[in-house]
Amino acid sequence: MNWKRFFFSIPLGMLMGVFCIIGLSQRIPTGGVDPSNSIYLWGAWYERVIMGVMIGFAGELVIFKSKRNLxxxxxxxxxxxxxxxxxxxxxxxxxxxxxxxxxxxFGGIIDIIATFVSRDKID
Known part of the structure; x- marks a missing residue:
C-alpha cells in the first residue's frame, strides 16, 4: 500500500467536497444558509471524503491494462x-x-492527481 497516495487523496476529497458544498448551496432555494440544510451539505462533503479514502486505498487496482497508466x-x-x-x-x-x-x-481527477503525486508509473 502506498501511504503517500492514501494521505494525499483524503485532502483532495475534502477539497472536492468544498466545491460540492458551494455548488449544492447555490442550487438550494434558500441559498444554503438555512441551518436545516447544513446536514445535507455536511453529508455531501463527507461523501467526497469517503471517495478520497477509497481512491487512496485503490492504488494498485488495475482496471484497464495499457502502457498509459493515466x-x-x-x-x-x-x-x-x-x-x-x-x-x-x-x-x-x-x-x-x-x-x-x-x-x-471528481473521482477521476482525484485518482490522477494522487497517482501523479505518489510517483506511481504515469505516462
Missing part, C-alpha cells in the same frame, strides 16, 4: 466516484444527477 487512473477513480456518489445522489427524495456526474469526474 487512463487506468482516471477510469479507476471514475468508477469509485460512481459507486460512492450513487449512495448520495439516488437515495434521496429527488435524484441529484449533477452531484452524481460530478462525483464521477
Amino acid at each position: 487512463f487506468n487512473a482516471f477510469l479507476r477513480g471514475a468508477i469509485l466516484g460512481l459507486f460512492t456518489s450513487a449512495g448520495f445522489a439516488f437515495f434521496q427524495q429527488f435524484i441529484d444527477l449533477t452531484f452524481f456526474l460530478t462525483g464521477i469526474i
Whole structure:
C-alpha cells in the first residue's frame, strides 16, 4: 500500500467536497444558509471524503491494462466516484444527477492527481 497516495487523496476529497458544498448551496432555494440544510451539505462533503479514502486505498487496482497508466487512473477513480456518489445522489427524495456526474469526474481527477503525486508509473 502506498501511504503517500492514501494521505494525499483524503485532502483532495475534502477539497472536492468544498466545491460540492458551494455548488449544492447555490442550487438550494434558500441559498444554503438555512441551518436545516447544513446536514445535507455536511453529508455531501463527507461523501467526497469517503471517495478520497477509497481512491487512496485503490492504488494498485488495475482496471484497464495499457502502457498509459493515466487512463487506468482516471477510469479507476471514475468508477469509485460512481459507486460512492450513487449512495448520495439516488437515495434521496429527488435524484441529484449533477452531484452524481460530478462525483464521477471528481473521482477521476482525484485518482490522477494522487497517482501523479505518489510517483506511481504515469505516462
